[in-house]
Amino acid sequence: MTFEKLERIFMKTVAFHTLGCKVNTYETEAMQQLMEAAGYKCVDFGEKADVYIINTCSVTNIADRKSRQMLHRARKMNEDAIVVAAGCYVESAKEKIDEDLSIDIIVGNNNKNEIVNIINEYLQDKNENRFIIDINKNTECEEFNISKINDHTRAFIKVQDGCNQFCSYCIIPFTRGRVRSRKMENIIEEVKKLASSGYKEVVLTGIHLSSYGVDFLDESYNKRMELLTQTEESDEEFVTKNELLNLIENIAKVDGIERIRIGSLEPRIIKEGFIKSLSEINKFCPHFHLSLQSGCDKTLKSMNRKYTASEFYEGVELIRKYFDSPAITTDIIVGFPGESERDFEESKAFVEKVKFYETHIFPYSVREGTKAAHMPQVDGNEKAKRANILNEINLANQREFRSQRITKVDEVLCEETFTLDGKEYYTGYTKEYVKIAVLKDGLNTNDIIKGKIARFLTDDILLMEKEQNNV
Incomplete structure (x- = not known):
């Protein structure tokens, strides 16, 4: 073994950089705690480190580019460091990753909890530097267990991974695989540890949070869900047994936890029984992020979203029936392929009708590997114009909602x-x-x-x- 390899065995500093969603943020926190437990000292990403771990994102082509930039930046900061590419970009760009000389180790989704062993194997002069499983065939949810969240008051908890929806614009089912849920007892144990560390608020997050627990249900239900992902039908029995509600009810029993917040929800989960039950949990935070994406039925169908605007609105009305002044936020894509001016006006009118507290507006961005990438594209200037129009509505809605809080x-x-x-x-x-x-x-x-x-x-x-x- 060379002196350089021997020197690397005793390295002690590691730096992390996270791109993308809250699930990635959670996984980075978990990897950091694993590395610290193994004797590594965590330093800021801008510092010289012995190991750089970049938890990548691949939700858009721009996210891919940012992931590459951060990997190359890490290499420039220390030519002798071990540079690890982890996460979604690894899953979506396997060939490009193999050719990228700035990367030493690649770690796919569902292998991040093995980060210490993976680095140790690489250091022990083994040739293997590729740690990717077939994410689309994996049925077990990667387990982490964290006891603290760096620089945060609220604690994010990943409860599930994967998505079965296959929206026409989205690469995530191919980078995160099918729905896989963490066992409830493991989640509750993690919540108890966080509560004992002083955290009062937890946020449940996942790639498709509304699907938590569907993989626990009977085989016939799962077959029906698998069939629905291949069609444009709407599932009238989407919530036949709500495991997410069961999870929230059990977390509410944990001493020390005073607030339970949830991440983005699938609009179809908003049924009366679900909302009524949530309203009876006094620790539950009435902030509902429902990803609309468009208020135009034609566009929703083209996106392969499995609901209509009117069904979405019925869910909003249910929430407002059981909660006093709840915050309802959403995501909207403007300039989706084939979205005409008339389609946009229909979507805009729906946004005005709902009066969201906050609307996150995204001009459509081409994502190679998805159906929408091959559909007729909307001009970039037109997308920017439409985004600006919705943003003006968003700013007015935000101020109105906040104004309504005054004197309360x-x-x-x-x-x-x-x-x-x-x-x-x-x-x-x-x-x-x-x-x-x-x-x-x-x-x-x-x-x-x-x-x-x-x-x-x-x-x-x-x-x-x-x-x-x-x-």
């Missing part, structure tokens, strides 16, 4: 300090995820404070006057 008694989880005009505040979020500031006097990070919303402090932050018994 609410609570905020203190997270970060903030100084304005010489005064120090804590900022944090209500259960509806409205950003609030409260004077710092006598408060600490992770306190939950109750008080009256007084006014706007800035354009996007409301000021709370805390109650005297909070002091």
